[in-house]
Amino acid sequence: MDKSSNKGISRRDALKRMGLLVAGAAALGMPTALTSCSNGKKKRIILYFTATGNSLYIARQLSDENTELLSIPQMVKQGRHDFEAEEIGIVYPIYGHMPPNMVRNFIKQARIKANYKFAILTYGMLDFNAAELWDGISRKAGTKFDYINTLVMVDNWLPNFDMNEQMKMDKHIPEQVEKIKADLDRQRKWIKPATDDDRRNHDGFMFFSRLDPDVGFLKRSEKYFRVTDACIGCGVCTEVCPRGNYELTSTGVKTEGDCDFCFACIQNCPQKAIQFRSLPDDPLLARGEVNPNARYRNEHVSLWSIKESNRQ
Ligand SMILES: Cc1cc2nc3c(=O)[nH]c(=O)nc-3n(C[C@H](O)[C@H](O)[C@H](O)COP(=O)(O)O)c2cc1C
Numbered sequence: 142m143d144k145s146s147n148k149g150i151s152r153r154d155a156l157k158r159m160g161l162l163v164a165g166a167a168a169l170g171m172p173t174a175l176t177s178c179s180n181g182k183k184k185r186i187i188l189y190f191t192a193t194g195n196s197l198y199i200a201r202q203l204s205d206e207n208t209e210l211l212s213i214p215q216m217v218k219q220g221r222h223d224f225e226a227e228e229i230g231i232v233y234p235i236y237g238h239m240p241p242n243m244v245r246n247f248i249k250q251a252r253i254k255a256n257y258k259f260a261i262l263t264y265g266m267l268d269f270n271a272a273e274l275w276d277g278i279s280r281k282a283g284t285k286f287d288y289i290n291t292l293v294m295v296d297n298w299l300p301n302f303d304m305n306e307q308m309k310m311d312k313h314i315p316e317q318v319e320k321i322k323a324d325l326d327r328q329r330k331w332i333k334p335a336t337d338d339d340r341r342n343h344d345g346f347m348f349f350s351r352l353d354p355d356v357g358f359l360k361r362s363e364k365y366f367r368v369t370d371a372c373i374g375c376g377v378c379t380e381v382c383p384r385g386n387y388e389l390t391s392t393g394v395k396t397e398g399d400c401d402f403c404f405a406c407i408q409n410c411p412q413k414a415i416q417f418r419s420l421p422d423d424p425l426l427a428r429g430e431v432n433p434n435a436r437y438r439n440e441h442v443s444l445w446s447i448k449e450s451n452r453q
């Protein structure tokens with residue numbers, strides 16, 4: 142799984158690229174937001190949210206030595222809202238074509254100062270009006286993005302997709318990344334347009350799913366997930382959840398709390414001991430999941446990186 146995860150990157154470099162050394166500098170009161178670099182190249186900040194590594198992988202692909210990669214759950218944890226650089230990007234997975242709830246709340250509080258702002262939305266099969274939705278949400282929050290595009294990857298939506306089948310599909314990711322890189326290099330101003338059909342399909346999904354459009358996916362983890370006897374108490378779930386919803390107790394692993402429904406817990410449990418509860422009345426989970434024995438994490442992203450991104 143971790144074939145090329147952190148190859149060739151020292152622990153210090155990895156920490157730096159994930160914004161953790163920067164966080165340390167912030168704690169010491171050192172300046173963290175330079176607008177340009179000593180080598181004259183543009184300084185870029187990329188903020189990301191990830192559960193199974195797709196969005197982190199893309200954030201890394203769009204980074205160079207002048208880029209700070211910052212995990213949104215870590216920024217939320219630190220209460221950091223101010224960001225300044227020549228270019229600032231955000232990379233997140235779409236959930237029902239919308240941003241994760243944590244990303245939505247983050248952008249409401251963030252003060253983003255940059256000449257060029259871009260957002261890359263990863264998805265698995267249908268993005269519909271996702272770019273337009275982000276444009277609306279971010280504008281309402283006071284930040285206008287110059288470039289919003291989407292990028293198709295493995296679909297980690299367990300209720301409908303078998304992860305083993307998804308992993309076999311070639312979604313031409315390098316080609317998509319190259320196109321986006323070329324756009325960013327020339328600071329292209331473009332927002333992926335939505336058609337009336339896209340909007341209708343999204344509205345249909347919202348009606349069917351009964352989600353609140355102002356909130357998106359915000360569930361309760363105790364209602365949706367259960368831990369089976371296969372659990373070995375390894376503690377991975379306590380570290381990969383961006384909400385810190387899992388706890389190792391003397392009577393086993395317990396989960397409770399507001400939940401982005403990101404699937405970091407269920408996908409990254411090495412024992413596949415986290416399963417969906419039976420929810421016959423829930424429109425999205427009524428039929429359970431396609432393959433409870435198949436789980437996914439992006440092949441270029443280590444479990445260590447997911448933990449460092451999300452640990453609360
Ligand atoms: C709650 C949830 C909702 C999702 N909704 C969509 C969707 O509307 N359209 C889509 O194409 N993919 C959807 N996906 C798939 C993810 O957007 C996609 O796999 C993404 O690349 C995962 O990124 P990550 O690995 O960084 O977490 C959804 C996944 C989850 C967990």
Ligand code: SF4
Pocket residue numbers: 368371372373374375376377378379394409410411412413414415
């Ligand atoms: S990740 Fe899975 S096996 Fe490990 S403690 Fe959590 S539920 Fe148990």
Ligand code: SF4
Pocket residue numbers: 362381382383384385386396399400401402403404405406407
């Ligand atoms: S409980 Fe699971 S699905 Fe919910 S936020 Fe935590 S990791 Fe994501």
